[in-house]
Amino acid sequence: MQISISFMWFVAVIVLQELSPLHVSCQQYQLVATKEGFYVKLSSIIVIHHTTSQPFMYLGSGELSVSEFRGNFKMNDYLTERVALTNYTHVQSNDSDVLELFSDDNTFQATVTLQSTAAVQLSVDISVQQTFGSVNRMWVRLKSDDKEHLYGGGEQYSYFDLKGRVFPIWTREQGVGRNRSELVTFFADLLYSGGDYHTTYYPQPTFISSKKYLCHVDTKAYSVMDFSHVDFHEIQIYAESASILFNYGTDFPDIINKMSNMFGRQPQLPEWLNTGVIIATQGGTNVMRNNVTECQKHGMRVAGVWIQDWAGSLKTSFGSRLFWNWKWNKTAYPGLDEAIVTLRNQGIQVLVYINPNLNVQGELFKEGDSKGYMLKNNRNETIKADFGEFLCGTVDLTNPKAFSWYKDIIKKNILGLGIRGWMADFGEYIPEDALFYNQKSGLEMHNEFPALWARVNREAVEEMDLLGDVFFFMRSGYTGSQNYTVAMWAGDQNVDFSYGDGVGTTVTAALSMGMSGMGLTHFDIGGYTTEGQKGLRRSQEVLLRSAEMAVFTPTMRTHEGNQPSFNTQFYSSPLLLNQFARLSKMFTMLANYTRSVVLETSTTGLPAQRALFIHYPNDSQSYTIKYQYLLGPDLLVAPVYLKGAHNWTVFLPSDQWIHLWSERQFKGPLKVSVPAPLGQPPVFYRKSSTWKDTFKLISTVKIPPPTGAGVSELLYIPFMLICLFFNAIVFY
Structure with missing residues (x-):
């Protein structure tokens, strides 16, 4: 006796609703059924939300051609098909949840396995079923909102907060003239060496959310992280299989520690x-x-x-x-x-x-x-x-x-x-x-x-x-x-x-x-x-x-x-x-x-040079600052990066700070303007630091007097x- 796909879909939805939320003790995530579909939570954060009108995943095909000149790459992509996987069935075991996602006409299908491991709280393992035609790429959508900030992506030069932009993940020359509004880019392009805001020697399909979770796409294939949408992130992966790994943290140091457990750490310097x-x-x-x-x-x-x-x-x-x-x-x-x-x-x-x-x-x-x-x-x-x-x-x-x-x-x-x-x-x-x-x-x-x-x-x-x-x-x-x-x-x-x-x-x-x-x-x-x-x-x-x-x-x-x-x-x-x-x-x-x-x-x-929000997550301004950093927990550095500046405005987060060169004291959060002559960059240290005597001693090193052409x-x-x-x- 043959059972129709639509009947199986109906039964699956009823079962999911009856068992909702679906949670097994060994799992560190929750798969929750709704009338419209399902969502997946890490702690209290929804990272995946699937409905018929807003599906979690798409499959498709296209022709990707790559041209190169001395390390400068152009990715030329011609899309031939993109299909939403609107429907799903679910099978639960003691250590995983297996979702079969498929399109309305059943011609496109993917198996998605959710599980937890010792190092990863949620692993989303995706495998495309090549039933009809040829699928050579997938799109995965993750839940977002307009208040979220995103960081990572490897080595990025133009933007620290990735939200609102698209980042192709392909290692290449960083390019000359990465701000395309400047004349230098025009001349660099004539030599096939012009860059863009996203071109980099070191891309990586990884981001940390201000919601305190980490997402990493475990693939070596070309991919594109699209953060330009308000209510979702869309990751395009040019492969037939991939894993998306999530970890949630109690705070940012916890998240970063879990990330370094996944990737490895650098040794101590000589x-x-x-x-x-x-x-x-x-x-x-x-x-x-x-x-x-x-x-x-x-x-x-x-x-x-x-x-x-x-x-x-x-x-x-x-x-x-x-x-x-x-x-x-x-x-x-x-x-x-x-x-x-x-x-x-x-x-x-x-x-x-x-x-x-x-x-x-x-x-x-x-x-x-x-x-x-x-x-x-x-x-x-x-x-x-x-x-x-x-x-x-x-x-x-x-x-x-x-x-x-x-x-x-x-x-x-x-x-x-x-x-x-x-x-x-x-x-x-x-x-x-x-x-x-x-x-x-x-x-x-x-x-x-x-x-x-x-x-x-x-x-x-x-x-x-x-x-x-x-x-x-x-x-x-x-x-x-x-x-x-x-x-x-x-x-x-x-x-x-x-x-x-x-x-x-x-x-x-x-x-x-x-x-x-x-x-x-x-x-x-x-x-x-x-x-x-x-x-x-x-x-x-x-x-x-x-x-x-x-x-x-x-x-x-x-x-x-x-x-x-x-x-x-x-x-x-x-x-x-x-x-x-x-x-x-x-x-x-x-x-x-x-x-x-x-x-x-x-x-x-x-990291040795770290973002302010790592230690001061309650200061909303710290999430938008990209030209200041903390060297360790006790030194705040705000380098002068503009020509001809002699005074500099600095944001100080919620702590008591001492200006290195003047010994002036400030209580954050606030913005302050301080003198910034050559040789005295805007640097502050925490008043409670056990290293304050070292910092004070540095401030006594005098700037050498100017000399004429004697x-x-x-x-x-x-x-x-x-x-x-x-x-x-x-x-x-």
Whole structure:
């Protein structure tokens, strides 16, 4: 005897109503039936609400094409069909609820399993039933309202609160000119390098709601988080299966702790990192030594020296580029091995640069290609991608032998040389049509590759038993990167105060990464992207505003920018060297407090630089602030991110605060305006802090007096010119 679908639907609804609410003791959620459908609750929060007129899920198909130019991707999507799954049946067991969702004509169907696990209070596992036609994407709707705020999404630069906007989840170049209303974007687009508010090296399909719950889409596929609707969030997933994971927290630290249990945490940073600034220099061993010596003469505390051109360089029409063959170039850096030992004896570590790509002219590419370790296309040919007038192959990290081979290169050529830090760059250039060793396509592996790249670096460090002594930082990331990288880098800021690309975006990046499980981040002091011929050059003000903010972060590291000769550098004058010396001293005086904050990050997941509402959830204004942060629980930092500002308005949450530089006391919540001269950024500490004596001591470090172009300044000019000569135009 055959029973109709409609009759089964009628019986299911009656059963749900009779048993409502459906709750099993081992479950940490509630599935509740209504006359119109059902809803799912975490604690008192409804996260899923399904009715016939507003269904929870849609299925469909379309054609997604991806175009790429040097890491800049365009996602072109043609939708052919989208169908609502209006009806459902339900089967309950002791440890799960299984929902069969189907369309009115029964041609589209998906199985949705709800369950709780030790780490996840609600797991929504979705599998599409390919009964008729071809389904290659799904849409899932979550309950929302107009008062909700959302944070996370990986590393976001333009917006901290994600509500009201759409965020594609695809790792790529962050782009130049991310504020599309500015002229710089127009020129960048002509070179296929323009960005947008959502383009980022590190996207992640994760958000934390102001309602105190976490949502993570457990997929590596391309997805789109659409938060533009008032009463629901819609997540589009370009796959036939996915899991959506939820956790509820009693407060924001609890939620973040649960998130870090899911993704992993960064280890404690090396202690040497807090002994001063990591200075960037290029041009050879002698230039490196001279820069360190000059810094020491002016009293600058130097923790490390970063020589990104350690493997050599090559000439292009744009200027000098690094030669991507990751081994010590003894011609470019003669005696580097001895210099590393000498500097280490002074308490200074040497850092270098590496990425997962190899120049086809280098010996490492030839070795790897001969062993079949490089990424292939669907014709089994090694992909040789254009990275700017030179071709490179990418190591296929899904090949276990290639993975071990590249890990050994790091162990031998970097760690074995005595180097204790590096930038692990790139990872986001994987083309759509690549075919990996594991038989997955570039479309499937694109988002996952950055986490694999982070894992290579982490395992190399651990196998040399150097975790806790090595500082490597990543450019690209995705879910899982938290478990491997030591720290993330905040991207290629412009050397200016622009809204979409300037100094202020480093704050937004740190806060959003902190709400995505990446609690340790840092940035290039003074920014990176320079267009000297078009007037985009780093000023002294940009450099110093950026540096004074870095004092109140876990790491201080300079960068000369992609065109050093157009930029003001810390070594451009004795005055700047003196100012950096003061800032470096303040940074080291804060070391014990900073280490306590980093320890908290590595044990609980709480980000070092954290949003105000994490500790002050009852202050409604704290949910809309994106350019202030707390360094740990006791320091409030409000960086100056606009040109020519001498006074700054700061929101102080509900606590008693002391202005670092004037000792004026304030009781929040309130807005205050304070003087903000160069070298004294708006910083406040909690009156009840056990670290207040440390903070008071920092405030006594005087700003160096200005100097004219006297004899000492004139004598300095030859040194400056030599540095600028060796630091010619460089672009990775």
